[in-house]
Amino acid sequence: MKIKNLALVLLAIAIPVLALLPLPDFWIVQLNYIGLYALVCLGLVLLTGVAGLTSFGQAAFVGIGAYTTAWLTLNTGMSPWLTLFVGLAITAASALIVGAITLRMSGHYLPLATIAWGLSLYYLMGNLAPLGKYDGLQGLKSLSVGSLDIGQGRLFFVLTWAILLAGAAALLNLLDSRPGRAIRSLKGASQMAEAMGINTFRYKVSIFLIAALLASIGGWLLAHFQLTVNPSAFGLKMGIEYLFMTVVGGVGYVWGAIVGAGLIKLLDDYLQVALPALIGTSGSYEVIVFGVAIVLVLKYLPDGLWSLVARYLPDAPRKVDWQNAGNLPSRSKPARGESVLKVEKIRKQFGGLIAVNDISFQIDAGQIVGLIGPNGAGKSTTFNLITGTLSKTRGHVLFRGQDISTLPARGIARQGMARTFQHVKMIPDMTVLENVAMGAYTRGHSGVIGSMLRINKSEEQRMMKEAQRQLERIGMGEHLHEQAGNLAMGPQRLMEIARALCSDPALLLLDEPAAGLRHKEKQDLIAVLRQLQSEGMSILLVEHDMDLVMDVCDHLVVMEFGTLLTQGTPEEIQASPAVRAAYLGTEH
Ligand code: ADP
Numbered sequence: 195m196k197i198k199n200l201a202l203v204l205l206a207i208a209i210p211v212l213a214l215l216p217l218p219d220f221w222i223v224q225l226n227y228i229g230l231y232a233l234v235c236l237g238l239v240l241l242t243g244v245a246g247l248t249s250f251g252q253a254a255f256v257g258i259g260a261y262t263t264a265w266l267t268l269n270t271g272m273s274p275w276l277t278l279f280v281g282l283a284i285t286a287a288s289a290l291i292v293g294a295i296t297l298r299m300s301g302h303y304l305p306l307a308t309i310a311w312g313l314s315l316y317y318l319m320g321n322l323a324p325l326g327k328y329d330g331l332q333g334l335k336s337l338s339v340g341s342l343d344i345g346q347g348r349l350f351f352v353l354t355w356a357i358l359l360a361g362a363a364a365l366l367n368l369l370d371s372r373p374g375r376a377i378r379s380l381k382g383a384s385q386m387a388e389a390m391g392i393n394t395f396r397y398k399v400s401i402f403l404i405a406a407l408l409a410s411i412g413g414w415l416l417a418h419f420q421l422t423v424n425p426s427a428f429g430l431k432m433g434i435e436y437l438f439m440t441v442v443g444g445v446g447y448v449w450g451a452i453v454g455a456g457l458i459k460l461l462d463d464y465l466q467v468a469l470p471a472l473i474g475t476s477g478s479y480e481v482i483v484f485g486v487a488i489v490l491v492l493k494y495l496p497d498g499l500w501s502l503v504a505r506y507l508p509d510a511p512r513k514v515d516w517q518n519a520g521n522l523p524s525r526s527k528p529a530r531g532e533s534v535l536k537v538e539k540i541r542k543q544f545g546g547l548i549a550v551n552d553i554s555f556q557i558d559a560g561q562i563v564g565l566i567g568p569n570g571a572g573k574s575t576t577f578n579l580i581t582g583t584l585s586k587t588r589g590h591v592l593f594r595g596q597d598i599s600t601l602p603a604r605g606i607a608r609q610g611m612a613r614t615f616q617h618v619k620m621i622p623d624m625t626v627l628e629n630v631a632m633g634a635y636t637r638g639h640s641g642v643i644g645s646m647l648r649i650n651k652s653e654e655q656r657m658m659k660e661a662q663r664q665l666e667r668i669g670m671g672e673h674l675h676e677q678a679g680n681l682a683m684g685p686q687r688l689m690e691i692a693r694a695l696c697s698d699p700a701l702l703l704l705d706e707p708a709a710g711l712r713h714k715e716k717q718d719l720i721a722v723l724r725q726l727q728s729e730g731m732s733i734l735l736v737e738h739d740m741d742l743v744m745d746v747c748d749h750l751v752v753m754e755f756g757t758l759l760t761q762g763t764p765e766e767i768q769a770s771p772a773v774r775a776a777y778l779g780t781e782h
């Protein structure tokens with residue numbers, strides 16, 4: 195059994211057992227708080243740990259959930275089971291608005307924006323008279339089903355931890371799916387993801403929403419557990435504390451959320467009593483200790499406490515359950531000789547530099563066209579103009595007769611153009627198979643909710659089958675379950691080709707696939723290109739290595755200083771005095 199499933203089962207058994215054991219009430223209360231906090235931290239694992247988006251504002255979403263149910267149950271008499279959904283709706287609306295504004299920000303601007311958001315909501319809660327200003331709202335009722343009170347003690351413990359368990363299971367399912375792989379690309383590989391047809395912004399908004407909803411459920415539970423709400427529980431200090439819990443536990447791990455919430459809650463309580471006794475005066479000394487501790491953790495254990503545990507829990511290799519899976523949908527391919535790509539006078543200006551100067555050429559189906567030229571000639575820029583990674587200053591690109599000049603990279607990928615990168619781009623801590631499956635993104639449909647509920651299983655199997663097929667096609671069948679980051683340069687480049695092939699492309703663009711390869715690896719690459727050629731694949735190859743280019747290409751386009759020097763067959767190019775001059779810097 196996979197570790198993650200085992201852990202879920204263990205937790206599912208532990209919850210009723212703990213509830214039945216004669217634990218002192220004090221410990222049940224502690225466990226209730228830990229469960230509540232862990233629910234918020236779970237969202238931060240997804241947002242900050244997996245996707246690299248730092249939020250100090252989660253406590254504000256806890257506040258929305260808490261205040262919504264408090265105000266509604268006190269003023270309208272609505273059942274708390276209904277107010278939960280009202281709270282979730284208000285949270286979703288505010289998360290979508292905040293997310294749409296802040297998630298386009300990069301670097302430090304996003305965390306700063308979440309601080310601003312956390313602060314403003316805190317002062318809003320503290321200044322609105324209907325919300326009781328800084329005194330908050332008192333006199334809430336605890337949760338009940340019929341006459342059964344489940345708002346306190348052991349039944350509340352079971353409820354909270356059951357929700358937490360369901361949340362953890364849903365997140366683990368999500369991370370191991372089509373949308374999950376897209377989410378895992380957000381930290382450091384979004385350019386690659388966009389080139390695979392993934393709308394990365396949409397996924398940022400989705401996970402911001404999920405994290406906010408988890409926090410909101412936490413707030414709803416908290417309100418009915420404490421029977422009172424006031425702004426101090428939802429301010430910036432608490433927002434920082436949630437982030438701290440998650441980082442200490444292990445921001446990259448679902449289980450880290452629970453470990454971190456548990457440790458900080460218990461430590462916080464202990465220090466609040468122990469430190470004043472030790473020092474002899476009262477004061478919030480624990481805040482100082484936490485400040486020092488967070489610096490030490492960030493320095494010496496940046497992956498958190500759970501990383502120490504995870505080291506001894508290697509995950510079993512993915513169970514191969516897709517032998518009998520069907521095929522993913524495939525696209526119609528252009529017939530041999532049909533025009534695939536027409537580049538018409540494209541130009542790119544960087545300030546005063548014309549990096550690409552009115553370049554035109556075309557590729558017919560089944561051809562391998564090489565784009566060559568000395569360093570700085572403008573090859574990569576041309577490549578990026580065609581694939582939509584850069585915008586053109588002017589000119590047009592026709593792909594299978596359609597004008598794709600204004601499409602973004604992901605739109606062009608969806609049309610059936612697949613690429614690799616001059617510098618390999620991948621998700622290093624995912625297996626080779628899963629990295630390659632990202633190429634099949636546009637051939638699937640499963641969404642976030644379906645993946646959380648695991649109703650995407652048959653599509654997932656088809657994707658894995660396709661990824662395995664493409665890896666075997668290029669001779670990488672041995673490496674399926676290896677971590678991609680552990681591969682040598684040669685296999686990494688081949689993996690990128692397999693990932694591109696996974697999208698079932700009508701045109702494959704390779705940017706310097708031989709760069710950094712050893713002799714044997716280069717031979718493997720040539721064999722793969724030959725095989726693709728025999729299968730009728732159309733390829734645009736940007737390459738520095740002249741031997742390789744002369745060996746595999748049908749047609750060559752030569753660039754120099756941004757302009758098109760000449761084009762023709764490899765023989766014609768080799769015989770051309772102008773090309774020799776460009777490469778050797780002499781007339782002969
Ligand atoms: P090649 O791939 O043929 O080596 P490039 O397309 O990378 O060449 O670069 C062509 C020219 O454009 C070079 O002079 C390079 O310095 C310049 N260039 C490339 N990218 C940028 C950029 N983002 N901003 C400014 N100049 C650039």
Ligand code: MG
Pocket residue numbers: 573574575616
């Ligand atoms: Mg280049």
